[in-house]
Amino acid sequence: MSPVHPFDEAATARAVIAENGTLVHWNEGARRLLGHAPKDVEGRPAAALLAAGATFPAGSRVRRGERWYGTLDLRHRDGSTVSVWVLAHHRPPRQDEPGEPGDWLVVTPLEASPRRPLDDPLTTAVLAQAPCPTAVYDERLRLYGVNRAMAEVVGLPEDRILGLRLSEIGGKPESEELEEHLHQVFDSGTGRDVETFLRTGGESRAHAWLARIAPLIDPEGRVRGVCMAAHDFSEQHKARERLQLVNEASVRIGSTLDVTRTAQELADVCVPALADFISVDLLDPPEHAGEHRLEPPTAPITLRRAAQQSVHPGSPEAVLKPGDVQVYPAVSPHAGSLTAGRTIVAPDAAASLKQWLSVDTARAERVEQFGIHTTMSVPIRARGQTLGVAVLTRYRRPDPFTADDVLLVEEVTARAAVCIDNARRFSRERETALALQRSLLPQSLARTAAVDAASRYLPAARAGVGGDWFDVIPLSGMRVAMVVGDVVGHGIQASATMGRLRTAVRTLADIDLAPDELLTHLDDLVVRLSAEAGAEGTTGEVGATCLYAVYDPVSRRCALARAGHPPPVMLPPGGPAQEIDLPAGPPLGLGGLPFESVELALPEGTVLALFTDGLIESRDRDIDAGHRLLCDALEASSDSLEAACHAILRSLLPVGGTPDDVALLLARTHGLPASQVATWDIPADPALVAAIRKQVVAQLDDWSLSEATFTTELVVSELVTNAIRYGEPPIRLRLIHDATTLICEVSDSSHTAPHLRRAKIFDEGGRGLLLVAQLTQRWGSRHTAEGKTIWAELTLVED
Structure with a gap:
């Protein structure tokens, strides 16, 4: 008997046979029974140990995971025949070896536990009177006896299994686990309850069992065995x-x-x-x-x-x-x-x-x-x-x-x-909303002489498509507007609201409103949308934030205003990147609150980063940390705007996707050289218009734009004449050009805007602006602090 484990291996003859019939294990008890040493039989066919005419198991009546028992005639080493009652369990493959074949565990007891007299109090109390299935195991943890209820559960002849271990009787992994609990109770002398789910040989289906295991202690305090009482609690289980x-x-x-x-x-x-x-x-x-x-x-x-x-x-x-x-x-x-x-x-x-x-x-x-x-x-x-x-x-x-x-x-x-x-x-x-949003967002950014731009838009990974948007809008005088906004909420409604706001911003930008004035008008629109979205007598939940900026490449100045939106980041040439100090302003939709504009000079090549809050806000870090990551990524890759967009998103966004929509717009500013701008102060005298035309022709010759002389003379003549006749001094003419466009601007102090009308046959005037509209690519007017400016654009590149 092992000093660590009470099992006496020689008390049972045990063999393991592979599915193909090869004998893979032969213990000392089997050697005692038949005389064959393990080295003589392991690795050889098990059928060689059967006496003539014997078969194992009986035909093919045993299914996987079941058992067979009966008497077999076996061949002893000395040639004699030994009739032995055997119990054979078919064991499925181990869980860590799926797909592998199972094997057979074949056992027979060589000696039973010595039985005490029937009037022994221990036997009487435990075996005879126990109402639930009960088994007693001796000091070697071999079966000492069972009551009738346990015998029915086991489904094996009691006199045949006395002296077997629990794992040998059950033949299942659950039986081995129970046997280990028996051993621990025997060693510790402390009982325990164990829950297990298994099908025994006497059951048609698996049951849930509560095994109550207790040590059997004699009057001297020694542990003489272990008692296990099983309670079927399948229904409760x-x-x-x-x-x-x-x-x-x-x-x-x-x-x-x-x-x-x-x-x-x-x-x-x-x-x-x-x-x-x-x-x-x-x-x-x-x-x-x-x-x-x-x-x-x-x-x-x-x-x-x-x-x-x-x-x-x-x-x-x-x-x-x-x-x-x-x-x-x-x-x-x-x-x-x-x-x-x-x-x-x-x-x-x-x-x-x-x-x-x-x-x-x-x-x-x-x-x-x-x-x-x-x-x-x-x-x-x-x-x-x-x-x-x-x-x-x-x-x-x-x-x-x-x-x-x-x-x-x-x-x-x-x-x-x-x-x-x-x-x-x-x-x-989500796919519908995303398709709608993509159709409402710019498919490509407008190419302007004022800025180079790159952008990214990423929808939320799980919350649904939101209402983030961005845009680059060419304005008169080579200027450009940049806008980034975020509508509250997600889904198709947010995308539709975003489309309406983006259209409104483009419309307001066309009339050249200052950033603060544009946000005021946009705020009024959101208030009206909220009223329309609400039920009768209530207000809907339409809200948004927005950042609007206008950059003038001639003056190299940028005017910005924001409505509850994150401030932009600026990276001047040589760095470092920094957040622009800009009044926050109220979010759109509150109504009646003012917005403030800030104007600042931007050196040539300054990079502006406009973005929505989904880029910098995260549960894993505060906003300041997000700003630092943004600035670091922008500084490290500012040579290429596309590469900078990729680096910023990679640095700030999680791998699995962002919880909120993200819109990012990067713009690198370009200044227009003074050599490409010409300005004249015009006296309020119609007789001097011809002299002005000559100066314009000379300037076009200096710019090598003589092919635009005829059209430019007519446009300048009409605009200057109208300013002298209907405007108020001082009057100023400005020509601006780049590689593709020539712009004529005439400014005066009057706030009265011109109107295009159709002159009658015998009218002496009224055809000037109509002529300008026909000769130019586009024309318009914008209000300034000093008055108004009438402008017209001529295309220098042939279609």
């Missing part, structure tokens, strides 16, 4: 498991609005609680964002594997991988369940699915390899529509699916179906 599973399903399934992840959560909940393997296959959504039909689909049915789970890592039972598509015939459990519109249980997989497995050889091999004995296919339905099917499989658990299992799986699947349907509807709405 199943009820508790169902409640736990339903609770777990409600918590785990639907944690995100992602179809694939929701399907995987369903699979994770069902294994191993309900099945050894599960596959979740879904119908592909109808084209053009349609709905599934209410009537059940017809076979054959095309399904896509969305998720699967197994008790073995890597799901070796699976024929498909997630994402694979397969067509299922009517005889398959997938199509059968979907066409019938109800759960179908196949209690004998090999027989029930014989027709399908005959044509699907890959699955037939898996059924045979793993010993799959039962399947259950459950339709996944929500709002009356069929979304897919979940197929549960058992092979390691010996018991088939019961009616209670069906109800439980249907409840869990119904919860998952609602979550999958919600996820699909969310995905469909």
Whole structure:
């Protein structure tokens, strides 16, 4: 007997036989029984130890995981025949070796525990009077005796199993675990309760057992054995498991609005609680964002594997991988369940699915390899529509699916179906909103002489598409407007509001409003939108933030104003990057509050970074840290605006996606050289218009723009004449040009804006602006602090 473990290995003859019949283990007790040494028999066919005419086990009546017992005639080493009662357990492969063949554990006791007299108080109290299944194990932890209730549970002759260990009687991993608990109770002298779930030889199905293990102590205080009383609490156990599973399903399934992840959560909940393997296959959504039909689909049915789970890592039972598509015939459990519109249980997989497995050889091999004995296919339905099917499989658990299992799986699947349907509807709405938003955002940024620009837009990973937007708007006088905004909320409504605000900003920018005035008008619009969005007598929840900037390449000055929006970051040539100190202003939609503009000089090549709050705000860091990361990334990669956009997003955004929309606009400023600008102060004398035309022609010759002389003379003549006739001094003429455009501007102190009208046949005037409109690419007027400016653009590049 081992000083550490009380097991006497020689008290049982034990052998292990592989599936192919090879003897892989032979213990000392087996040597005592038949005289063969381990080295003489291990690795050889076990059939060689059978006497003539004997077979093991009896034909092929034993299924995987079951047992066989009876008398065998064995061949002794000396040639004699020994008749022995043996107990043989077929053991499935180990959990860490999926797909490997099992083996046979063959045992027979060589000596029983010495029985005490029947009037022994210990025997009388424990064995005779115990109302529940009870077993007593001696000092060697070998069976000393059982009562009638335990004998019925074990299902073996009591006189044959006396002297065997618990692991030898049960032959299952659960029996080995119980035996270890027996040993610990024997060593410690302290009892314990152990819960286990197994099917014994005397049961038709697995039961939940509460094993109450207690030491047997004699009057001298010595531990003389261990008593184990078993209580069947299967119903309570199943009820508790169902409640736990339903609770777990409600918590785990639907944690995100992602179809694939929701399907995987369903699979994770069902294994191993309900099945050894599960596959979740879904119908592909109808084209053009349609709905599934209410009537059940017809076979054959095309399904896509969305998720699967197994008790073995890597799901070796699976024929498909997630994402694979397969067509299922009517005889398959997938199509059968979907066409019938109800759960179908196949209690004998090999027989029930014989027709399908005959044509699907890959699955037939898996059924045979793993010993799959039962399947259950459950339709996944929500709002009356069929979304897919979940197929549960058992092979390691010996018991088939019961009616209670069906109800439980249907409840869990119904919860998952609602979550999958919600996820699909969310995905469909998100795709619609994203398509709408992309159509409302600029497809490409306007190319201007004032700035080089690059941009990025990223929708939120899970919250839905929001209302972030950006724009670059060319203005008169080579100026350019840059805007970034963020509408409160997510979804199609936010995208639609964003489109309306972006259109409003472009309209207001065309009339050359100052940044603070533009935000005031935009605030009024948001107030009206809120009123329209609310129910009768209430106000809707429409709000937004915005940053608007106007850059003039001639003066190299930039005017900015913001309405509750994050301030921009400026990187002058040579650095460092810094946040522009700009009054915050109220968010759009509050109404009646003023906005303030700030004007600052920007050196040539300054980079402006305009962005929404989704870029710098994060749960993992404060806003100041976000600003530092932005500045560092901008400084490190400012040579290329596209590279800078990529570096900024990579530095500030998490790998799995941002929780909020992100809009980023980078602009590098360019100044217009003084040599490309000419200015004249015009006396209020019509007689001097001809002299002005000559000076303009000379300037065009200096600029090598003689091909534009004729048109420019006419435009300048009309604009200057109108300013002298209808405007107020001082009057100023300015010409600006770059490689593609020539701009004529005439400014005066009058605030009266000109109007284009159609002159009658005999009118002497009224055709000047009409002529300007016909000769130029575009024209317009803008109000200034001193009055107004009339401008016209001529294209220098031939179409």
